[in-house]
Amino acid sequence: MKEIKSFEEWLETVKLKRKLLLFVKTDNCSVCVGLYPQVKALETVYRLPFYIVNVAEVPEIAGQLSLFTAPVVLLFHEGKEYARFARFVSMEGLKRRLEEIQ
Template identity: 70%
Template sequence: MERITSFEEWAALMEAGNTALLFVKTDNCSVCEGLYPQVLGLQTDYSLPFYQVNVAQVPEIAGQLALFTAPVVLLFYNGKEYARFARFVRMEELKGRLQELVERGECD
């Protein structure tokens, strides 16, 4: 999972119309630490790029993406937010939304 170090970096990826997953975490978050390996494990099953950002290090992204908690998993389709999962993420729901992108031909 590639790290995002600034909002500008993320905005450039989305301006290009990319389809991607963004995992948002913060410092001292046990739920974030527990969820991260589960989401990371999905990376081998889907060909879209997976990114992570720590909002404690890039606070601007929280404001720009209207993030009020952590963890948050965001799916983007053609540069636009497609799905949002916050705090307690149901992995089956996340897999279902990823499968929808597979069916659209956006990832394998």
């Protein structure tokens, strides 16, 4: 997973990539730590770029994407949010949505 380091970098990424997955985490989040390896493992299965951002380091992204918890997994297609999974992410649901945009 490539790391997003600034809100400007995020805007450029979502503009350039036709489809992508964004994993949103924050500091001191045990659910984030547990979910990350499961989501990262999907990166080898699906042909779209995976990104990660820590909202403690890039707080603007939380406000602009209306993120109120962590972790959040967002799928983007054609520059728009396609699906959102927050806090307790259903891996089966995530896989199903990934298949839809594959």
